[in-house]
Amino acid sequence: MTAPPDPHGGVDHRTSSAPTTPPRSVWLARWLWIAAALVGLGNTLLRLADREMLIGELRRVNPELSQQEVDAAANGGIMFALLFMAGLTLLYVFFGNRMARGANWARVLVMVLCGLYVGGRLFAWFVISMARSLLDPRLMPDMAVGPLTVLFTTVIAALNIAVFVLLLRGDSRRFFAGPGVRPPG
Template sequence: MARPVTTTPPPKLINVARWLWIASAGVGMARFLAQLFDRETLVSEARRQNPALGQDQIDAGVNGGILFGLLIATVILVAYMRLANAMARGRNWARIVLTVLGAASVAFGLFRLIAWGSGIAADFGVTMQPVDLGATVVTTVLDASAIVLMFRESAHFRKRVTVDSTFPRS
């Protein structure tokens, strides 16, 4: 017989961190989708990389790439949502995974911003559209904030789910 389990709601800062992770994943997915649905750029890039291919082959490759990209973006969004919810329930392993992913995201975002601001990116022919720049700033701030909030409430991860003692154990 299964024992009823009760949980306490997460502290406010943990709940905010959960929604920051989900928002960051959503912004990242929106940026990715904007790039993914720029079909003209995808076709021209495919043509530049494979000039010997016919238009039908390029179209098929771009269509397959878009479909695969949508699948990957959905998997990543669902994974972030599940990790954020597990973290909010007090799972320390989820906090660690989110910290590693978030730290990598913050480092990459800062690298992109520094490269853009210093002109190094332009020297290598890399351009950042204003929407891409804005999304980088937003996701970097969201991820850094979520990491800080998770560690401000470390006590939440030392508590575990409590078992209601009014029911007999089997």
């Protein structure tokens, strides 16, 4: 009697030396990554809850709109923002779960996104502070950057920095290197 054909072409992908569970640093990075997405979702929900501010902004940008057009634009904008943030949150969860299962591409993507977020926030804060100090205040647009927005942005940036650092730790690198491959250092 012969054995059935191997669907993996004779290669056993279940090596005994491969870790089956991620180290604590990867596990923590995954949950901090997902927490950053949830904080961002919470920030969006708080901003969208202020319908008066949204209507006022629509009126300021386009004063000739009728009330029906303003309401339709506000409702459409809220729906688009909710769908976009829900999709983005699901992508964060997907990437975090793939990373926790050992997908190095997900780890690299998460680290790049963390770096882009933190770098982008630092650049934005720098540009805004330079513009406020160099330009005439009458030339500056009215930027509604309140303390709550700064708080949310700072928390998300801190979470992203923590994720980045956790994914660079030695146990994380060994987990993603896989069996038979030793990371440098």
